[in-house]
Structure formats: structure tokens, C-alpha cells
Amino acid sequence: MKFFISTPLGFENTALLEMKEVWPYLLGKDAKTHALSFPEVEVMMGGLEFETELFQALQLNFFLKTANRLLLRMTSFKTKDLPKFYQKFKSLPWKEYLQHGNVEWEVAAQKSRLNNEKRLQESAEKALSEIFAGQTGETPCASIYIRMDDDLCTISLDATGEHLHKRGWSILKGEAPMRETIAAELLREMIGEATPGEVAGATLCDPMMGSGTFLTEARALWSGQFQRDFAFKQWKKCPKLFLSPSFAFNYEIPARAPFKALLGMDINPEMPNITEKNFAEVESQLKAYQRDQFKPQDHKFWAQNSLEAPQGTDTLSPIGKAPQALWMVVNPPYGERLPVAGKGGLKALAAELCRLYKPQKLGILYPEKDKVDPAPNGYKIEKEIKINNGGIRCLFTILTPL
Numbered sequence: 001m002k003f004f005i006s007t008p009l010g011f012e013n014t015a016l017l018e019m020k021e022v023w024p025y026l027l028g029k030d031a032k033t034h035a036l037s038f039p040e041v042e043v044m045m046g047g048l049e050f051e052t053e054l055f056q057a058l059q060l061n062f063f064l065k066t067a068n069r070l071l072l073r074m075t076s077f078k079t080k081d082l083p084k085f086y087q088k089f090k091s092l093p094w095k096e097y098l099q100h101g102n103v104e105w106e107v108a109a110q111k112s113r114l115n116n117e118k119r120l121q122e123s124a125e126k127a128l129s130e131i132f133a134g135q136t137g138e139t140p141c142a143s144i145y146i147r148m149d150d151d152l153c154t155i156s157l158d159a160t161g162e163h164l165h166k167r168g169w170s171i172l173k174g175e176a177p178m179r180e181t182i183a184a185e186l187l188r189e190m191i192g193e194a195t196p197g198e199v200a201g202a203t204l205c206d207p208m209m210g211s212g213t214f215l216t217e218a219r220a221l222w223s224g225q226f227q228r229d230f231a232f233k234q235w236k237k238c239p240k241l242f243l244s245p246s247f248a249f250n251y252e253i254p255a256r257a258p259f260k261a262l263l264g265m266d267i268n269p270e271m272p273n274i275t276e277k278n279f280a281e282v283e284s285q286l287k288a289y290q291r292d293q294f295k296p297q298d299h300k301f302w303a304q305n306s307l308e309a310p311q312g313t314d315t316l317s318p319i320g321k322a323p324q325a326l327w328m329v330v331n332p333p334y335g336e337r338l339p340v341a342g343k344g345g346l347k348a349l350a351a352e353l354c355r356l357y358k359p360q361k362l363g364i365l366y367p368e369k370d371k372v373d374p375a376p377n378g379y380k381i382e383k384e385i386k387i388n389n390g391g392i393r394c395l396f397t398i399l400t401p402l
Helices: 012-025 054-063 082-090 117-131 180-191 196-200 213-219 271-293 345-357
Strands: 002-006 041-044 047-051 069-078 104-110 143-149 152-158 203-206 261-266 299-303 326-330 361-367 379-389 392-401
Touching: 012 041, 012 047, 012 054, 012 180, 054 069, 082 117, 082 152, 104 117, 117 143, 180 213, 180 326, 180 361, 180 379, 180 392, 203 213, 213 261, 213 271, 213 299, 261 271, 271 299, 326 345, 345 361, 345 392, 361 379
Parallel strands: 104 143, 203 261, 203 326, 261 299, 326 361
Antiparallel strands: 002 047, 002 069, 041 047, 069 152, 143 152, 361 392, 379 392
């Protein structure tokens, strides 16, 4: 069977890396670790396409942190006329998957003779109504994707449901929150070629944490998410194992807290409590399936203006002592919520954080127009990644000491 993992633009290779990391731990139908070889994957703009067994592919929903969703490719074919589209759509094995004919539609057409999206949807709806005559559920049971591009029609069934950035564990959000997929991508960019030992020895701090998206993502970066719903659980063809509340106990993935400790501060006195609640929900869900392997993550969140801190890393000692290896990651407010670092505004923020805390790594997300240039005194630009954050063209700049 053919599948497509949709990703934000630029995240394709990270999603492929995630897929390779988790593949050896996926389950077979006997609820034991499977033995299938890793599939050939075509990396394309906006995602990954590959063929494998349904049972293994569906599990990727639980583990991919930088992807948008997983689609089952029902068919692809060339067509220029609506009757052929209708017949092909109607011939697909919808009764093997759908409970009834009430579905949601995602239709897009470009550079094709069949470019009327409304007529395509109406034709597909007619076909489903004939297949499921008299069977109409009160709520949609699935989402069907139809894409026409250069007369190539691709029909897919959504296996995910709500976008994968909905982890199912963030309870409260702050103002202008970052998507979890972006946070996971940027954390992986920071980790880069560092060994697991180097990461495990580092303390990660977000000096402008908001509701703690970076910190909750860091805690669960290599963990599954099993307590949210996925679209494939409504399929008639859904493997029964995944409907069991205890199926996650079968995975032999080592419990892993990537960082030594997680620290966060925010100028808003309400944010530490919000972050603590979000973090507690993450830990609760991890403990539920890691059980005896679970170890609580050392962490501390507190209210403070990070730009008015006394100089030196000894200011970061709420968990007992100053960290030996400090990494900092920050998505600072933009526009009217712009913090002022001296008189330099956002462009001076990186230099101020480097001066105050002397981190071994600093990852900072800026609007592209506010590029870090030159690097702060004593630091170099290790990496710059272009990224779209909430419609704003940004650069994620990673700084390391000279």
C-alpha cells in the first residue's frame, strides 16, 4: 500500500530521519516488534511517499513530531473528463474503510482540464451516496483528499485526523503560541550532530518560554503520543490492537529524556503556572505507558525578565546549582510585544543573552529582516534555517562560542 507523510516545507528530511529512528521499534500484528525492512522513500516537496504494510504505516502517527499528517493513497490516475473520474472514484474499496458516506472533503485542482473543485466534489459525493445508499452518519467518519495536478488525479484517505501538531497534552496556551511541529524541528536543528551523551549532559533553557512549547517538546522529543484520537481508529479496517487502551505497553522503545534539565522563565507571572500544567500533562502521559522505565525530568519554571538578570550562569540555579552545559532556545515576541535589549531592540537580543548567560548554544528565531549580523562578541553563527512561523518569514539562527 502507498502512503504519503505531509510535512511543512523544509521539514521533509527531518521527518525522514524520525521515520528511520522509530522504524525498528514499530509493532507487528502479533504485538511484538516487527521485522519489516525500511521502505524506499521518495522525498518530495512537502512530504514523503513510500509503500509498506498498513499496520506499520499507521503507527507513524504516534511518533512523528515534525509531520502534518499521514495519508493513505487510494489511487492515482490520469484523467481529463468527469465521467472517468466518477467511475474511478466509485470503483475504490470505500466500504472496506468507511462506516458510511458522510465525509469531509479536501479538494484542490490546478493545471488540469478538470479544474472545477466544486464539480469534482459533487461527483465524488454522488459516487459515495450510491455506494452507501441510505447510510448517512450524523457526523463525518473520515476525510477524503482529492488532488488534480497536470491532469493527474490523486485520491487519498486521511489516517490522522486533527493535524499532528495537536499532541493531546498542551492544556493551556499563551499569546501567539508556536506550533509544536516547528518547535520539534528547531530543537532537532539545535541538536544537530551532537551525540546523545552530549545532549543528555546539557541543560536547556527558554528565557521567554510563554506557555512552554519548546520545553514540552524537548521533554517528549523521542516519545510516542497515544492518548489523542486518530482518524484511522474510525476505519472498518482499523487494526483491533490500536483500539486497546494498553497497546502502547508493547513497544520496546527506551524511555529517554533528551536533556539533563529543562529551565524556563517568562516576564509574565502567569506563564510559569501555565507551563507547569502543560509539562505535568506531558509527564503524566509518558508515565502512563513508560511505567517502570519512567523517570521525572528535572525542571523549573519561574517569572523573571531574562534581560534584567545578574550576569553569569549562576542565575540559572533554581534546581540546585548552575548548569555545566547550558543551551538556550528562544522564540521572542515580535512587533508590539518586542522586548527591548538595551537600545538595539530585537537585533540586540542575541548579544544580550550571550553576554548574560554565556550559553554553549543559543538558538533564536527572528523575523528574516532582523537577521543576527554580525554574531555577538565571542560567538559565531553555526547555522541559519529559513522557516515560516505563523505566516512570518523567519530565520532560526544557532550561535556557538568561538
